Amino acid sequence: MEKAEEVLSVSSQSSDEPIVINLEKKADLIIESTKEVSSSLRDEIAAQLFEKSREDKLNASTEDIEHVLDKIAEITEEEAIEIITFSLEHHKYDHNFPREVYKRLELLAEGSEAYPGDRETFDFDLKIEACLLANFSPYPEVRAVTEPGDDPSIPVETFRAYLLGITWTIISTGVNTFFYPRFPYIQLTSSVVQLLLYPCGKAMQLLPNWGFTIRGKRFSLNPGPWTFKEQMFATIMVNVSISGAYFVEYNVMAQKLNMFYGNNYINAGYQFLMTFSSQYFGIGLAGMMRRFVIYPVKQVWPTVLPTLALNKALLKSDLHTVANGWTITRYRFFLYCVGGMFLYYWIPGYLFTALSNFNWITWIAPNNFNLTIISGQGIGLGLNPLVSFDWNFMNNIYTNVISVPFWSYLQQCAGTLIGFFILLGMYYSNYMYTGYMLPNVNGALDNTANTYNVSRVLTNGLLDEAKYQAYSPPYYSAGFLLAYGTSFAMIPLSLMYVFFEEWRPMWEAAKDFYAGIRYRRGPFDNVKYDPFSASMAKYKEVPEWCYVLVSVISFALAIIALCVYPTNTKWWGLAIVGLIDIACIIPLGLIQGITGFQVGLWMLPEIVAGYMFPGNGVSNLILKMYGANIGQQADTYVSDQKMAHYARIPPRAIFRGQLISIFFQVLVAVGIVNWQMSNIKNLCAADNTEKFTCQSTKMIFTDTIMYGVIGPKRLFNRIYPVLKWSFFAGFMVGPFWWCIVKFFPRLRIINPTLVAGGMSYWAPYNLAYWVGGLYVSCFFNFFVRRKWLPWWQKYAYVMTSGFNAGMTLSAIVIFFSVLYHSRPLNWWGNEVSYAGIDGGNGRQTLLALPERGYFGFTKGEYP
Known part of the structure; x- marks a missing residue:
């Protein structure tokens, strides 16, 4: 069917004037595709299209409206019904899917007899709902920040995009790493960097159009106007620096400074090996998670949408769209x-x-x-x-x-x-x-x-029992005890509930992942009614073995560091922590992709390390931060790749961009931290005049003493035995709640992980x-x-x-x-x-100290 040449014409006299739409040709196309509708209704359908374009579904740019209306004109009733039926099943328990839309789809699936209004209204609503589901997005919030189509010719991996991405990665890493030990912390956030990237990109348009051509493709310093895809590509590169290099920020200071562990072997070689390993292991895991938490439509990742919205505001013109009377861009x-x-x-x-x-x-x-x-x-x-x-x-x-x-x-x-x-x-x-x-x-x-x-x-970094008995066991406040208990329960709860609730899509994704490695099957071969995946199928995908190779090499670098340097940490301990991350990261990523809530893995590695290497605080620190870092980085890289998926950035471009950005991030972070340790007087001391007191590093160091030196056995079996029951409670609540929602499906909207997550935010x-x-x-x-x-x-x-x-x-x-x-x-x-x-003035506690001068267990009889 021939596309209408001029579907939408916009009045440009004043930004305060509403859209003026000429829909005669579009109405003719719809009438032609809907044989039951008489040509006398052409004007009525045009009026309906005008109203729909002013509603939420089509409140978009002229090109976006035109794209969707083209699809409405081309789709048949049979295709529309198939899409509606598929969506009803696919989004049955999707909490992000608008309930009012779901009810409307149910009425449409029942046929024109059950639908309110006449036959013409049913035909139109059926097609527009089906086209929005299959050719744009089921979610209004995603439609607000994305586009229904894609133009593969738009430049992405340009010289200027790489230059700005690397430059701002260096600047952001330098600023954020430098101020990380300071309290209060000063940070260059993603929104600020986006705001600074935009004028830099516009300035790059002044470069000369110098370049060369390889195999018919031209590479130029200035390929034209700074594009939305270039802005997104550079933003995703810089986001690597926003997430931080935790091994540098925590481990290097905690291991090297004399006020902490004072390990003399923490030289540049050790720092680079462990930091490169932990950062790149995260991106390897992120790539292996793609089929599970990036490509499925229901994985919305709501926390990435503001970044897309800001870049769209900076790069996309919306001068003439009207939103509830507002016309301001x-x-x-x-x-x-x-x-x-x-x-x-x-x-x-x-x-x-x-x-x-x-x-x-x-x-x-x-x-x-x-x-x-x-x-x-x-x-x-x-x-x-x-x-x-x-x-x-x-x-x-x-x-x-x-x-x-x-x-x-x-x-x-x-x-x-x-x-x-x-x-x-x-x-x-x-x-x-x-x-x-x-x-x-x-x-x-x-x-x-x-x-x-x-x-x-x-004494010499190890627990001295005599000193311990003369001093005190560790105690937790009520808020910290509640936070720790619910955090311990939340991980098994999340794993069990996701396993029961999402086992089918996880199993299908696992089979696709295996097929992708063995048979080189593409990730979009079996995708239905997803315009983003359909667009991304045009670009070459990064093979799964590339991400697996990155993870293997990263792990090998960490093994080399543990074997060459006297860390007293066995390589198999690192392997166990890595397997824990691999087992947990996909279920927890599914939760974050739907709810926006991140279940952290900070505590699990330190507890496991405490049991494997009792009395060894350094081992606990290494394994805790390695396990937490690769999990955190994997989530960060996954969210960035979801942004790339929404923006239709080629997968191989993102793979290259993230690898290069991580390289510069590590170089800068290691350099900044070592400069601080050599040049800032009284670094991490409580009386530091510039407020570089390292509060987070001190907290991490204390945790490693609690779980590495004093040990989880002492804490869980004798001081706070209730905490070990938190894990058991988490394992039980997951399947218990799943059984409840089987009998009462409406309760499925309540996610026990979110409730437990709220309880864990105390202290x-x-x-x-x-x-x-x-x-x-x-x-x-x-x-x-x-x-x-x-x-x-x-x-x-x-x-x-x-x-x-x-x-x-x-x-x-x-x-x-x-x-x-x-x-x-x-x-x-x-x-x-x-x-x-x-x-902080006056009485601070409920109970005063007993006459003996301390509370709790009796001295000399501490557990």
């Missing part, structure tokens, strides 16, 4: 959000800081202990209906709270609220001596409620950090999304990216202009939040 709206937040953040960030930590309930009676414990946001549990006017505070749990589905965020909040009541019961009943400590402290304490001083129990977080985000999520992701979906699609992700960029830029300016060389602003609005008990 995304780009201009983004600039307004950046500028507004840049100016506004000076108020809660410097001028009136009480608006940030708005613990107004405690102001009523600052020295009331019980009131502070319940509602305080400093040492308390944060039960407060109005917690902050600071975007950073409201957005603290997630860097883009709007990117997390409302149903997911709500369940996590419910878990935090359940944890609040459990924590109250633990604290006021003095469960496991928690009444002698602050209720929500992060980390281990001794029997006088002070921070656990691990140096007092060590140092409290309820206050969730309440502000809940208001934002409820307003934008529930109310606005339902009532004004076109506005939400066009502006929501752009707004949150603009706010984040403006806040980050403002925080950097505030830090270097008034905080770095301290210029305090002393007045009531900056002091009231830190007055009274919530600010």
Whole structure:
């Protein structure tokens, strides 16, 4: 069927004027393909198409609307019914799929007799729903940031894209690695880097058009205007640096500095081997996860959508699209959000800081202990209906709270609220001596409620039993005990529930993965009704064996490091930790791809290492960080590859870009950390004048002492035996809840992993950090999304990216202009939040120390 030459014509006289659409030819095409419709209804169908183009489904650029309308004109009724039937089965328990759309599909599947309206309305709605499902996306949030078609001729891997990607990888890695040991931490976020990449890309258009041609393909310094795909490609390269190189940031300092383990063998060779290994192992795992967590349509990965939205706002013109009466472009709206937040953040960030930590309930009676414990946001549990006017505070749990589905965020909040009541019961009943400590402290304490001083129990880096008996066992606050217990339960819970709930698609993906290696079968051979996979099938795929080879080489580098250097860590311990990651990463990736919630693997490797190498803190540190890093990096690289999938970036381009970016990231990170250790005086000391106190490194070091030196046997069997039952509870809850939803399918929307995840966010977080985000999520992701979906699609992700960029830029300016060389602003609005008990003054614990001067087990009889 011949495509209409001019389907949509747009009035360009004023950006405030609505779209003017001439749909006569498109209506003729639809009438031609729908034989039952009389030609006298052409004008009516044209009017319907006009209204549909103004609704949420087609609120897009002229080209996007034209693409979808072409598909509507070409599709037959039989094809549409087949797509509807397939989608009903495929999205039956898909919580991200709009319920109102699902109900409409059910009516369409029943036929024109059951559908409200006349036959013509049924025919049109049937085709438009089928075309949106098969040729765009089932999800409004994905349609808002992507395009229904692809142009393979758009440049991607250009010289300028690589140059900017590598340059900003070096800059971002340098800045973020340098400030990582500092408290508070200053970071170049993804949204800020995107904002800086864009003018650099536009400036590259000034380069001369010099180049050469190989096999008919021209390579030029300046292939034309800076494109959306080039921007996405460079952004994905830079995102490698945003995720960090944890082995450098934690292990190198913890192993080399004398205040920690003081290992003299931590030279450049060891650092490069272990850091390259852990970073590249992650990308190897990410590639092997593609068929499981990237290519399936239901794997939305909502947290990557703001990045796509921002780049679309920067590169794609939407001058004439109308969203609930709003005609302002995304780009201009983004600039307004950046500028507004840049100016506004000076108020809660410097001028009136009480608006940030708005613990107004405690102001009523600052020295009331019980009131502070319940509602305080400093040492308390944060039960407060109005917690902050600071975007950073409201957005603290997630860097883009709007990117997390409302149903997911709500369940996590419910878990935090359940944890609040459990924590109250633990604290006021003095469960496991928690009444002698602050209720929500992060980390281990001794029997006088002070921070656990691990140096007092060590001799030559190993546990000294006599010193231990003379000092104290480690104790956990109620909040930390709850967080650890639920974290231990969450991993087996997640694995079991995903195994029971998603075993069919996992099994099919596993068979495809095997077939891809053995028979070189493409990942899109069996994909149905997925326009993104259909577009990506045009590009050459990266063979599975390439990712397997990267993982094998990475593992070999780590083995060399452990064998050459005196780490006292066996290679088979590393193999076991790697197998744990491989076993867990796909089920946990499935959860993150659907819900936006990341189940971390920080604790599992350190516990396993504690049992394998008791009394060896260095081994625990190496295996803990290696296991956690490759899991974290795998999730990061997977999310980047999902962005590439949405943006139709060729898989081999992303593979090359990520490999090159990791190389420069490691070089810069290792260099920065070693420069800091040689040049920053009193690095990691509590009295460091530049605030490079290494809080995260100290916490990791303490954890390795707890689980490596003191050991999980002592902790789990004698000090906190309840923790080992958390694993058992996690194994039981997963299949138990699966059985419940089998009998009550409507309860399937409740994901027990999300509820447990909310409970695990205690210490140092409290309820206050969730309440502000809940208001934002409820307003934008529930109310606005339902009532004004076109506005939400066009502006929501752009707004949150603009706010984040403006806040980050403002925080950097505030830090270097008034905080770095301290210029305090002393007045009531900056002091009231830190007055009274919530600010650390007066009575701090429920129970005073006993007369003997310490609580808990008796000295000399410590477990």
